[in-house]
Amino acid sequence: MKFKRIVLLIVIAVMVGGSFAVSAQQDMQNMRGRQMPTPSPNSQASPQPKMDMNMPGMQRPTPSPNPQASPQQKMDMNMPMASPSPGETSGMKGMDPNSMVIMSGDSMAVRVGDSDVNLLECGQMGSGTSWAPASSQLHMYDKLSGDWVLMFHFNVIIGVNSQGGPRGLTKFESANWFMPMAFHKLGGGTLQLRGMFSAEPFTFARGGSPQLFQTGETYKGRPLIDRQHPHDLFMELSAQYTLPLGERGTWFTYFGYPGEPALGPPAFMHRESASENPAAALAHHLQDSTHISFGVLTTGLTYRWFKLEGSIFNGREPDEDRYNFEAHTWNSRSARFSFAPNNNWTMQVSYGFLRKPEAAEPTADIRRATASIQYNKPINRGNWATSLIWGRNHTSSPGELHNLNGYTAESTVNFLDKNYLYTRLELVDKNELLRPADRALLGIKDDHSSFRIGAYTFGGSRDIWNTDKLSVAIGSDVTFYSKPPVLDRIYGNNPVSWRLFLRLRPSKMDMARMKGMGNPKMGEEKMPPKP
Numbered sequence: 001m002k003f004k005r006i007v008l009l010i011v012i013a014v015m016v017g018g019s020f021a022v023s024a025q026q027d028m029q030n031m032r033g034r035q036m037p038t039p040s041p042n043s044q045a046s047p048q049p050k051m052d053m054n055m056p057g058m059q060r061p062t063p064s065p066n067p068q069a070s071p072q073q074k075m076d077m078n079m080p081m082a083s084p085s086p087g088e089t090s091g092m093k094g095m096d097p098n099s100m101v102i103m104s105g106d107s108m109a110v111r112v113g114d115s116d117v118n119l120l121e122c123g124q125m126g127s128g129t130s131w132a133p134a135s136s137q138l139h140m141y142d143k144l145s146g147d148w149v150l151m152f153h154f155n156v157i158i159g160v161n162s163q164g165g166p167r168g169l170t171k172f173e174s175a176n177w178f179m180p181m182a183f184h185k186l187g188g189g190t191l192q193l194r195g196m197f198s199a200e201p202f203t204f205a206r207g208g209s210p211q212l213f214q215t216g217e218t219y220k221g222r223p224l225i226d227r228q229h230p231h232d233l234f235m236e237l238s239a240q241y242t243l244p245l246g247e248r249g250t251w252f253t254y255f256g257y258p259g260e261p262a263l264g265p266p267a268f269m270h271r272e273s274a275s276e277n278p279a280a281a282l283a284h285h286l287q288d289s290t291h292i293s294f295g296v297l298t299t300g301l302t303y304r305w306f307k308l309e310g311s312i313f314n315g316r317e318p319d320e321d322r323y324n325f326e327a328h329t330w331n332s333r334s335a336r337f338s339f340a341p342n343n344n345w346t347m348q349v350s351y352g353f354l355r356k357p358e359a360a361e362p363t364a365d366i367r368r369a370t371a372s373i374q375y376n377k378p379i380n381r382g383n384w385a386t387s388l389i390w391g392r393n394h395t396s397s398p399g400e401l402h403n404l405n406g407y408t409a410e411s412t413v414n415f416l417d418k419n420y421l422y423t424r425l426e427l428v429d430k431n432e433l434l435r436p437a438d439r440a441l442l443g444i445k446d447d448h449s450s451f452r453i454g455a456y457t458f459g460g461s462r463d464i465w466n467t468d469k470l471s472v473a474i475g476s477d478v479t480f481y482s483k484p485p486v487l488d489r490i491y492g493n494n495p496v497s498w499r500l501f502l503r504l505r506p507s508k509m510d511m512a513r514m515k516g517m518g519n520p521k522m523g524e525e526k527m528p529p530k531p
Helices: 002-032 047-053 436-442 485-491 511-518
Strands: 101-104 107-111 119-121 141-145 148-162 170-186 189-197 209-219 222-228 234-245 249-256 296-303 306-313 332-342 345-354 365-379 382-397 400-415 419-430 451-466 470-482 496-506
Touching (some): 101 119, 107 189, 436 485
Antiparallel strands (some): 101 107, 209 222, 249 296, 382 400, 419 451, 470 496
16 A cells, blocks of 8 residues: 555656646747847847857857858757768668757767757667666667658577476577657657567467476466467557656656556666577566556656656556457556666666466465666677666465565677677576476475576677678577476486577667767757766
8 A cells, every 4th residue: 555655646746747847848839939139230249148159068150251140050049960961871861950869979869859958868768668778789770751750670589499408398489579669759749659569479389488497477377387488469569758847857658558667677688788698587577577568657757867757557467369459457556766877877676566467376466676787888899788687576365475586697798899798697586387296296285385596598699791781690508507406306407408599680870970960060059968
């Protein structure tokens, strides 16, 4: 009850903030509609105007020899971005000074409404409304189409997955996702539309992808064990509207059906630290499993480096029909606080109440707490990304209480342009590994015996074919495990798993080339850095 009140207070606070934002935007529009005083024919400006125009971080435009100011110079301080030079990138052709897309430091960003300093950093956009480090690499296509900014991401991994030990299997399969996005200025703010789709219902085995010690969701009414479920065909269909609050804050609201509530770090497939790893984390259902929720409403506020948001949503996990839309009561809720002190760091803490999320345990509720730190550092001819994640499920049902913790450390380093090394180290509590026959064999009577499982993955990949549009890599990894000795009879003493795969995705956007857009034309101002 106390948490419900906290979430309600967050929602009320951000709605009030949103109303102030709307009022402020209307005032700004009214001010823009006022006629500016006509400049004096005398080209010699008074001392006071000179001081106003010499703002910190801005270069003064070179005065025209003509005493009468040109239309471009009559900028009532609404600073447009510098136009790109012809042929910079195909997606940027035709960009004008009022474009929604601008260069922000070494990354690309989308304006919030007409703001010149209030930006949505593309690298910072994680899954749902989560934040990633703004310096994260961008692998996507982009295009300006009229008043719309269009983007498209995808990642396809095809290969052999071989899980070791008596309970392991070998399958040829594909893990994949496809993500179109669109941005459009609407009123005083920016509208973002996003979709995410997966062909895994067709490219995974019907019971899911083999993965030792993985649990979560069901197949044919029975809990999945040693399998990673396929993601739904429709992973996200969402809309987000963001309004600027002055020059340093925003108010936003997000609706997804399906979508992702404000709970946990970015989902594993959206983390730069896991960008080369084809497998889901074993702690997925303790940390970020709510990334496909059929019914989400989130609202929140950002101010400089901080974000506070709250969600109400349907907490039930997707059912076995991976192609449909589901309807359940929106009786779950969450809140998340995020902190991004600079472009390379992002941190979050979050808490959520999930009402009856699992079909296999219809009387159990989950209270989930998570915390994470993400770090991303562009390096010479490469990039280094690392994440540390903790998640905890407190599961309660009539007569039973269970606490499960999951700890994940993962890192990916890209070096000499084409080479990648990655690792994921996990310690995870699992209490759904044993079927009735397994418990009988081991002499265990508890239906939810918990075991601390360790999984240690080491892998690498190399780009073997790159064009301006497509990047293809070949990669492989191996996973070792630790477990209690009591499980040796069903998992073997030392099971080892491996994967061999091809990875396809858009080529990395060349920010060094795009920074050529920062050369202003005569009379234009350079964009100031984000405050």
